[in-house]
Structures are given as C-alpha cells and as structure tokens.
Amino acid sequence: MSDQGTAGATPPLDLLDERLRRGEGPRAALAAILDRIRGGDLGALPIVLGLLVIWTVFQSLNSAFLSSANLVNLLVESVPVGVIALGVVCVLLVGQIDLSVGSVSGLSAAITAVTFVDAGWPMPLALAAAIGTGAAIGWVYAMMVTRLGVPSFVATLAGLLSFLGVQLYLLGRTGAINLPYDSGLVRFAQLAFVPAWLSYVLVLLAAGWLFLTGRSLAAARRRAGLSARSTRLLVARSLAVLAGLGFAAWYLNEARGIGWMFVCFVGLVLATHYALTRTSWGRTLFAVGGNAEAARRAGINVRRTYTTAFVLCSSLAALGGLLAASRLAAANQATGAGDVNLNAIAAAVIGGTSLFGGRGGAFSALLGILVIQSISNGLTLLDLDSSFRFIVTGLVLALAVALDSAARRSRTAHGWA
Amino acid sequence: MSADATGPALSLRRISKNFGAVAALTDVDLEVTPGQVVAVVGDNGAGKSTLVKVLAGVHRADAGTIAFGDREVTIGGPADAHALGVATVFQDLALCENLDVVENLFLGRELRRGRLDEVTMELRSWELLRQLSARIPSVRVPVAALSGGQRQTVAIARSLLGDPRIVVLDEPTAALGVAQTAEVLNLIERLRDRGLGVIMISHNLADVRAVADRVAVLRLGRNNGFFDTAEVSDEDIVAAIIGAADNVVTRRANRERDAGDE
Numbered sequence: 231m232s233d234q235g236t237a238g239a240t241p242p243l244d245l246l247d248e249r250l251r252r253g254e255g256p257r258a259a260l261a262a263i264l265d266r267i268r269g270g271d272l273g274a275l276p277i278v279l280g281l282l283v284i285w286t287v288f289q290s291l292n293s294a295f296l297s298s299a300n301l302v303n304l305l306v307e308s309v310p311v312g313v314i315a316l317g318v319v320c321v322l323l324v325g326q327i328d329l330s331v332g333s334v335s336g337l338s339a340a341i342t343a344v345t346f347v348d349a350g351w352p353m354p355l356a357l358a359a360a361i362g363t364g365a366a367i368g369w370v371y372a373m374m375v376t377r378l379g380v381p382s383f384v385a386t387l388a389g390l391l392s393f394l395g396v397q398l399y400l401l402g403r404t405g406a407i408n409l410p411y412d413s414g415l416v417r418f419a420q421l422a423f424v425p426a427w428l429s430y431v432l433v434l435l436a437a438g439w440l441f442l443t444g445r446s447l448a449a450a451r452r453r454a455g456l457s458a459r460s461t462r463l464l465v466a467r468s469l470a471v472l473a474g475l476g477f478a479a480w481y482l483n484e485a486r487g488i489g490w491m492f493v494c495f496v497g498l499v500l501a502t503h504y505a506l507t508r509t510s511w512g513r514t515l516f517a518v519g520g521n522a523e524a525a526r527r528a529g530i531n532v533r534r535t536y537t538t539a540f541v542l543c544s545s546l547a548a549l550g551g552l553l554a555a556s557r558l559a560a561a562n563q564a565t566g567a568g569d570v571n572l573n574a575i576a577a578a579v580i581g582g583t584s585l586f587g588g589r590g591g592a593f594s595a596l597l598g599i600l601v602i603q604s605i606s607n608g609l610t611l612l613d614l615d616s617s618f619r620f621i622v623t624g625l626v627l628a629l630a631v632a633l634d635s636a637a638r639r640s641r642t643a644h645g646w647a
Numbered sequence: 648m649s650a651d652a653t654g655p656a657l658s659l660r661r662i663s664k665n666f667g668a669v670a671a672l673t674d675v676d677l678e679v680t681p682g683q684v685v686a687v688v689g690d691n692g693a694g695k696s697t698l699v700k701v702l703a704g705v706h707r708a709d710a711g712t713i714a715f716g717d718r719e720v721t722i723g724g725p726a727d728a729h730a731l732g733v734a735t736v737f738q739d740l741a742l743c744e745n746l747d748v749v750e751n752l753f754l755g756r757e758l759r760r761g762r763l764d765e766v767t768m769e770l771r772s773w774e775l776l777r778q779l780s781a782r783i784p785s786v787r788v789p790v791a792a793l794s795g796g797q798r799q800t801v802a803i804a805r806s807l808l809g810d811p812r813i814v815v816l817d818e819p820t821a822a823l824g825v826a827q828t829a830e831v832l833n834l835i836e837r838l839r840d841r842g843l844g845v846i847m848i849s850h851n852l853a854d855v856r857a858v859a860d861r862v863a864v865l866r867l868g869r870n871n872g873f874f875d876t877a878e879v880s881d882e883d884i885v886a887a888i889i890g891a892a893d894n895v896v897t898r899r900a901n902r903e904r905d906a907g908d909e
C-alpha cells in the first residue's frame with residue numbers, strides 16, 4: 231500500500247502489471263487502505279476504534295479511569311489472561327479450539343503452590359512442574375484429536391471438567407494455598423516495575439530496531455529489484471512509534487510505571503509474532519488452518535503442527551495460571567475459574583484471530599486483552615459487580631464474532647481470502 | 648519422439664486401490680521414461696485422479712509396486728513423493744486460499760526455515776511465473792483473490808519449484824482459456840525437452856494429440872489399452888475410453904459424416 235519504487239524509471243518487478251492501480255504519495259496510500267477495509271481486511275482498525283470508544287465511555291463515567299495509577303494497574307492485571315490468550319491464538323490459527331485453558335491455568339497454579347509451598351521444592355522445579363504439566367495436557371489433547379479423531383472442542387471440554395477436579399483435589403479441604411510474599415514470584419508479579427530511565431531506553435530501542443529492520447528489508451528488496459518502503463516512510467513510522475510509546479511510558483511513569491510482568495508479556499507477544507510470521511513453523515500453522523489437506527499434500531506434517539499448537543496453548547495457559555497465582559499471592563479454587571476461560575478465548579477473537587482458522591496473529595492477544603481488561607476494570611470502578619461484567623464481555627464477544635464472520639463473507643466477495 | 652532418455656523410467660505395476668466396496672483401481676500398469684509425455688485418458692470416474700494421488704503419496708496403493716528403473720520405491724506420503732522428484736498438480740489444485748502466492752509456492756520448502764528469506768522467495772516466484780508467462784498482478788495477494796486460471800498457473804509453478812524428475816498434471820487445462828492452454832502445452836513440451844517425464848491427465852483429445860507421445864486409457868479402474876499417439880486414430884482412443892467400437896460417440900460421428908456426404 232505505501233510501497234513505492236524508484237520513481238520515474240522502470241517500475242519494480244512486482245509492480246509491472248498494468249492492472250495494478252498504483253499511485254504515489256499519501257493519498258494513494260490512504261485509498262489503498264480504504265480499499266482493503268471495504269474488502270473486509272479490517273486489520274487492527276475495529277479494535278483500536280473499539281478501545282477508544284470504551285475508554286471514552288468509562289472516562290466520562292468515572293474520571294479515575296484514565297488516571298496513570300489506574301492504567302498501571304490495568305496493564306499488569308491484563309497479563310495472566312493475556313498470556314493464556316496468546317496460546318489460544320495458536321490453536322485458533324490451526325482451526326482448532328481449546329476450551330480448557332482456564333482449568334489448566336488453575337491446575338498449574340495449584341501445582342505451583344503445592345510443590346513450592348507444601349512440598350518445599352525449589353522455585354524453578356515447581357515452575358517446571360506446572361508448565362510441564364500444561365505441556366503434557368496439550369500433548370494428550372493433540373493425540374486425542376490427531377490419532378482418535380475426537381473434535382477438539384469435545385476433548386478440551388472433557389479436559390475442562392477433569393482438570394478443574396484435579397485442581398480442587400490438589401488444593402485440599404481448605405481450598406487455598408498462600409504463596410509467601412517474599413518469594414521471587416510474588417515480588418515479580420506485584421512489586422517489580424521498570425525504572426523510568428530504563429523504560430525510555432526500551433522505547434528508544436523499540437523505535438530504533440523497527441527502523442533498522444525496516445531499512446535493511448527495504449534495501450534487500452531494492453537490491454532484488456522489488457518495490458520497497460521509502461526511507462521517509464520508515465522514519466515517519468519509527469517516529470510515530472517513538473512518540474506513542476514515549477508518551478505512554480511518560481504517563482505511566484507518573485504513577486508506579488510499567489510492570490516488569492507486562493514488559494515480559496509484550497516480549498512474549500513479540501517472540502510469538504516472530505515465530506508465526508518469520509519461521510516455517512509459523513507458516514505451517516497458517517497453512518494447516520487454511521487448508522489442512524493442501525498442507526498435507528505439500529509435505530507438511532499436519533499432526534505435528536496440531537501437536538505443537540496444542541502443546542504451546544496449554545503451556546501458555548499454565549504459565550498464565552502461575553502468573554495469576556503470583557499476582558494474588560495465592561492459589562485457590564477460583565484461580566482460572568469463572569470467566570477466565572471465556573475471556574482468554576474472547577480476547578483472541580476480539581483481537582482479530584479468526585475462529586475459522588488460518589487468520590490472525592500474536593498481537594490479537596495483546597489488543598484483545600486490553601479491551602477485555604478495560605471493560606472489567608471500568609465496570610469495577612463503577613462499583614458494578616461481576617454480573618454486569620459477564621453481560622458486557624459476552625456482548626463484546628458476540629460483536630467480535632459477528633464482525634469476524636461478516637468480514638469473512640466480505641473478503642470472499644472482494645477477493646481477499 | 649522421446650529426447651535424451653537419461654535416468655531410470657518410472658513404472659507402476661499392478662496398482663490396486665479400493666475405497667470400501669469401490670475398486671477405484673485394479674491391476675493398473677503405467678510407465679513413463681525421461682523425456683516422454685504420457686497422457687492418461689478415461690471417462691469420468693475411471694480412476695485417473697486416484698492414480699495420480701497414489702503417485703503423489705496422498706493415497707497408499709492396496710497392492711502393486713512402484714519402481715524407478717530397477718529400484719523399487721515406497722511412496723508412503725507426500726514427502727516421499729517429493730523426495731523422489733515426483734511433483735504433482737492436483738485436479739483440485741490443493742492451494743491454501745488464506746496464504747499469498749509466494750507462501751503457497753514455497754509451502755513446505757521455505758528458504759531459511761528459522762528466518763524466512765522472503766525477498767529471495769518473492770524474486771524466485773516472479774521469475775518462475777514469468778517463465779510460465781503467467782499474468783498475475785501481484786504475488787502478495789491471497790490465492791483466494793485469483794481467478795481459476797491464475798490458481799492453475801500457481802499450482803503448476805509450485806510443482807516445478809523443487810526441480811522434479813517426473814511431473815504429474817491432473818487435467819491441467821480444464822480451467823484455462825485458449826492462450827493459457829497453449830502456454831501449458833508449450834510448457835509440457837519444454838519439460839519433455841529438458842528430459843523430464845510428464846504424466847498428463849486430460850479429457851481433451853486435441854491436447855493429448857498435441858503433446859503426448861503415448862496414451863494410456865483407463866476404463867472402470869483398469870488399463871484399457873496403450874497407444875502411440877502418432878499411430879492411433881481418435882476413434883480408437885474413444886472406443887477404448889468408452890469400451891466398444893460401436894458406441895454413442897462413433898454413432899454420432901458416423902451420423903454427422905453421412906449427413907455431410909449427402
């Protein structure tokens with residue numbers, strides 16, 4: 231869209247076809263973006279708009295909503311379910327679903343507490359046990375789906391109930407195990423904030439890295455005779471990111487700052503984004519989600535692809551569960567229960583990952599959980615109880631799925647897959 | 648007709664494949680040597696696509712052997728077929744509609760698996776598509792946005808990417824316009840001249856006549872004759888396809904000839 235070749239001389243190799251409606255300058259770029267949106271390729275637009283609406287509404291109802299202190303909290307609170315949603319994105323991409331992520335996260339919290347507190351295992355071992363259990367659960371799902379042909383929603387629905395049972399059993403009669411406040415885990419989740427100077431360094435690094443990778447890609451494309459983004463555009467993009475993130479960091483630093491847990495979550499999202507878009511493993515996820523038989527005929531090991539997606543999903547669910555327990559300094563019967571399950575799936579879908587497989591990305595988890603957490607946080611500020619939260623989150627999920635389906639129909643009509 | 652016959656021939660011997668009670672293939676033989684184009688013809692449901700899928704590793708044969716020269720090989724899955732240098736263009740094309748052209752072309756054999764080399768892949772895609780005289784405006788649109796003929800070209804291009812020894816095309820011209828059909832036929836001739844073996848499934852006798860050296864007829868899942876294209880008449884091929892000298896096609900042809908004589 232904003233691609234632009236060496237002006238004047240022969241156009242780049244990929245812009246030769248005379249049917250391509252191309253033009254130069256910002257107006258053509260804007261027209262191309264509008265074209266795509268009309269064609270159902272909505273990208274992150276609906277969610278950014280949605281987030282703006284939600285924030286405006288809550289801010290007008292309670293002026294504390296957009297305060298630094300509240301946003302600091304909102305970001306850190308969003309991490310556990312956000313991590314779970316990241317795993318859900320992976321299973322949705324291959325066209326499957328995992329309905330048990332909430333139970334698995336609760337079980338993982340219970341395992342962490344039992345092994346670390348009751349049995350006195352060293353922390354790394356306890357964490358490995360929790361996440362290893364998650365991975366094993368994902369493997370079992372994958373075997374049920376790929377070897378026995380059980381539909382994934384049934385296999386994981388069975389898992390939802392069973393692992394909830396195991397969680398309750400492990401927690402015993404008291405139903406809760408407290409994690410010591412001075413343990414590294416709890417300190418990390420509750421008290422670890424990025425120093426202000428470091429947050430600005432990170433922002434600078436992000437903008438610089440975006441520019442350098444963009445420039446080296448553009449140079450490689452130009453060398454190959456393909457169209458490439460102009461340096462002006464790359465600079466503008468980096469400056470926009472610098473300004474946006476810089477402002478956010480400054481605003482959050484007015485209060486306690488950015489939680490390390492949130493920074494780690496963003497790091498996880500970036501790593502997943504890389505794996506999904508820049509490795510052949512990521513490509514196989516999209517291929518299998520788009521057309522599993524075609525992927526198989528291309529020589530892709532479809533079973534292994536499903537297995538990696540399920541294992542990753544359950545492992546991330548386990549990680550999310552132990553982060554939730556750390557945040558609360560306790561594992562109890564409510565960890566992973568209630569709306570955790572649906573919130574994680576809703577976040578992935580609201581963020582733009584299709585329920586139909588083959589479309590989406592890691593950033594859906596980040597954007598989606600911000601929407602969910604904003605709603606939940608805003609309603610709590612208004613002193614509305616969970617009944618309202620369930621209703622509103624449910625409506626937003628319905629809206630997101632409807633949008634997903636409508637966009638899919640529109641894409642078919644406009645030829646954007 | 649066959650050019651430099653280097654390398655071993657691919658031969659299928661007594662291949663059988665059943666789907667439940669349906670015997671889709673029964674004791675089918677087929678052979679193609681390097682630099683040769685073999686056309687497989689047959690009526691709808693004769694088992695042509697099933698034969699293609701056995702060769703591509705999509706289905707496993709229930710009985711029979713596949714050999715390269717004297718060496719017997721097993722094709723247990725699509726990856727085995729690729730490794731043996733057998734590339735296939737399926738009748739249903741088997742493309743991922745959500746992926747773009749480059750992603751489809753290199754699916755399963757991306758360059759630099761840990762850090763994809765998108766630039767080289769895109770460049771190679773353009774080169775390949777230009778060789779095929781493909782008219783595809785952009786290789787960065789999802790395949791769902793392409794027309795039937797363009798998708799066919801993408802599927803053919805993909806089969807050529809891995810430097811195959813044998814190319815199998817299942818009704819490659821069925822979805823194509825006049826010019827594109829000619830391009831595909833030219834391409835098949837170029838493949839033959841490069842010493843590749845080509846197996847082409849077709850319904851169109853004109854296409855078969857234009858490029859095939861040999862014609863193998865399938866009828867109801869069995870071999871029903873092998874012919875040298877140069878020596879066989881259309882009537883004989885049709886008779887073999889339909890299974891009798893006196894059939895609806897020849898009767899119709901005779902009627903038209905008689906009408907023309909009067």
Ligand SMILES: Nc1ncnc2c1ncn2[C@@H]1O[C@H](COP(=O)(O)OP(=O)(O)O)[C@@H](O)[C@H]1O
Nearest residue numbers: 666669671689690691692693694695696697698
């Ligand atoms: N996957 C399948 N399952 C069951 N039957 C099949 C399958 N594929 C093909 N058949 C049957 O095998 C026979 C041959 O089909 P096919 O090879 O597609 O014929 P064609 O010569 O038209 O390509 C048909 O009777 C078809 O119904």
Ligand SMILES: [Mg+2]
Nearest residue numbers: 695696697738
């Ligand atoms: Mg067929």
